Amino acid sequence: MIFREVEDRDLIAKARRGNVEAYNLLVSRWEKRVFNYLLRLIGHREDALDISQETFLKAYQNLPKLDDPDRFSGWLFRIAHNEAFSLLRRRRPETELAEEPRPADINARMLPIELSLAVEGALKVLSDDQREAVLLKVYQGFKFDEMAEILGCPVSTVKTRLYTALDLLKATLAPAVLKKEVVRGEL
Amino acid sequence: MTCKLQDARPDWKAYALGELDAAKRREAEVHAAACAGCQEELAAMRVTIDALATLRDEEVPRRIAFVSDKVFEPKWWQMFLRPSFAAGAVVAAAILVHAFVRPPASADAAAIEGRVAAGVQQKVAEEVDRRVAAQLSVAVQQAVTKAVADTQKLDDQRTAQLLNAAERRYSESAEILNKQVTQIYAMNTGAGVR
Numbered sequence: 073m074i075f076r077e078v079e080d081r082d083l084i085a086k087a088r089r090g091n092v093e094a095y096n097l098l099v100s101r102w103e104k105r106v107f108n109y110l111l112r113l114i115g116h117r118e119d120a121l122d123i124s125q126e127t128f129l130k131a132y133q134n135l136p137k138l139d140d141p142d143r144f145s146g147w148l149f150r151i152a153h154n155e156a157f158s159l160l161r162r163r164r165p166e167t168e169l170a171e172e173p174r175p176a177d178i179n180a181r182m183l184p185i186e187l188s189l190a191v192e193g194a195l196k197v198l199s200d201d202q203r204e205a206v207l208l209k210v211y212q213g214f215k216f217d218e219m220a221e222i223l224g225c226p227v228s229t230v231k232t233r234l235y236t237a238l239d240l241l242k243a244t245l246a247p248a249v250l251k252k253e254v255v256r257g258e259l
Numbered sequence: 260m261t262c263k264l265q266d267a268r269p270d271w272k273a274y275a276l277g278e279l280d281a282a283k284r285r286e287a288e289v290h291a292a293a294c295a296g297c298q299e300e301l302a303a304m305r306v307t308i309d310a311l312a313t314l315r316d317e318e319v320p321r322r323i324a325f326v327s328d329k330v331f332e333p334k335w336w337q338m339f340l341r342p343s344f345a346a347g348a349v350v351a352a353a354i355l356v357h358a359f360v361r362p363p364a365s366a367d368a369a370a371i372e373g374r375v376a377a378g379v380q381q382k383v384a385e386e387v388d389r390r391v392a393a394q395l396s397v398a399v400q401q402a403v404t405k406a407v408a409d410t411q412k413l414d415d416q417r418t419a420q421l422l423n424a425a426e427r428r429y430s431e432s433a434e435i436l437n438k439q440v441t442q443i444y445a446m447n448t449g450a451g452v453r
Contacts, residue, residue, distance in 0.1 A: 103323045108316045121320060128323050187313045195311075209276060210311050216278060235272050242307040 081141040088135055095135075099128050102145070106152050109207050112195060113156050123159060127152040143221075146214065150222045153204065160200055194244040202237035209234055262296040269297065275304040 080101070086094035106127055111120040130151050138147055195203055208214045208222060219234075220227045262268040269287035273279050279287065291297045 099323050103319050104316060107319045107323075111317060112314075117320065124319070124323055187310060188315070191310055191314050206311070210308060211314075211316075234276075238272055238304065238307060241311065242303050245310040246303040246306045 080144050084135065084138065084141040084144055087132075095132055098144075102148060103128070105212060106148065109149065109212060110152055110156055112207050112211070113200070113204050114159065115196065119159060123152065123155045126155050130155070143218075146218045146221050149208065149212065149214070150224070153222055156204075157200070190245065194241050197244070198237050198240060201233050202240070205230060205234040206237045206241070262294050262300075264290070264294075268294075271297065271301045271304050275301065275308055 080098065083094040083098050087098065103124060107120055107124045110123050110127075111117060114120050114123070127148065131148055134151075138144065195206065198206065204223070205219065208219045209216075214222065216227045216230055219230045223230060269283070269290055270279065271287070274284065274287050287297075291301060
C-alpha cells in the first residue's frame with residue numbers, strides 16, 4: 073500500500089511536468105474504483121461512465137492545484153462526488169416521482185447472485201447521502217476523516233449518515249441470516 | 260438482549276469497520292466476551308458488512324479517455340494559461356509597449372534625415388529627366404530627318420511632273436503654231452493649196 077502511494081505521487085509529479093503517459097497510468101489505475109463508486113451511487117451505467125470521464129478530465133485540468141499528492145485518492149473522489157451530486161440534483165424531480173425501490177427478501181440459503189441482488193436492492197433504499205457513505209467506507213475503504221474531506225462535511229455528519237445506513241441495511245440483510253445461525257465465539 | 264452499559268457500550272460499527280484504535284479494540288473485545296447483547300449486535304453488523312462485500316466491482320464497459328485523446332485537449336482559451344505561451348505573450352507585450360513609449364528621435368537627426376531624403380529624391384528626378392530628354396532628342400532627330408527626306412522626295416516628284424507637263428504643252432503649242440504659219444503662207448502664195 074505504501075509502495076503504491078509512492079508510485080501515485082511519482083506519477084502525479086510527472087503528470088504535472090507534462091508527462092502524458094504518467095497521467096494515463098493514473099487513469100488506468102483508478103478508473104475501475106471511480107466507475108464502480110459512481111455506478112452504485114447513481115445507479116445508471118452510462119451516466120456513471122460519463123461522470124467518470126468528467127472526473128478524470130477535471131482532475132487532469134486541476135492537477136496543479138492538488139496541494140498534497142499523497143491525498144490524490146480523496147481529492148479524486150471529491151471531484152467524482154461533486155460531479156455525481158450535480159447530476160443527482162438535476163435529475164431529482166423525476167426520481168422523486170418514481171416508485172420507491174424495495175429491498176429483496178433475504179434468507180440464509182440465498183445463492184451468491186441472489187445475495188448480490190438483495191444487497192443492490194437494499195442499497196437503493198438508502199438516501200443518496202447514506203448510500204455514498206457506505207460506498208466510501210465499505211467499498212473504497214476510506215477513513216472517517218478522509219470521507220469528511222471528500223464529502224465536505226464534519227466527521228460527525230459522516231458517522232451519522234453511515235451508522236443510519238448500516239442500521240437500515242442490517243435490518244434488511246441480517247435478520248434471516250441470524251435466525252438460522254447462533255452466532256457465538258465470533259471474537 | 261440488551262447490554263447493561265446502554266449508551267456506554269462499545270461502538271460496534273466502528274469496531275467492525277476497523278476505525279477503533281488498538282486500545283479501544285481490546286477494551287471492546289473484553290466487554291463482548293461477557294455480554295451476549297453486544298455479541299449479537301457485533302454479529303449482526305458483521306453479517307451485514309459481509310453481505311455488502313458480496314457485491315463485486317464491475318469492469319469499466321469502455322476505457323476512460325486518456326490524456327492523448329481528443330477529449331483531453333485543452334480548450335483554445337486554456338492555451339493562454341500555458342507557461343510557455345504566457346511567457347511569449349509577455350515578451351510580445353513588452354516589445355509592443357517599448358515601440359509605443361520609446362523616446363522620440365532628436366530634432367537634428369530628423370532634419371538630417373529630411374535633407375538626405377530630399378537630396379536623394381532630387382538626384383533621382385534629375386537623372387530621370389536627363390535620360391528621358393536624351394532618348395527624346397534622338398527620337399525627334401530621327402523623325403525630323405525622315406520627314407525632311409519624305410518631303411524632298413515628294414517635291415522632286417512634283418517638280419518632275421510639272422516639268423513634263425510644261426514640256427508637253429510647249430510641244431503641242433509649237434506644233435499648232437507651225438501648222439498655222441504653214442497655212443497662212445500657203446494661202447498667201449497659193450502654193451500647196453488645192
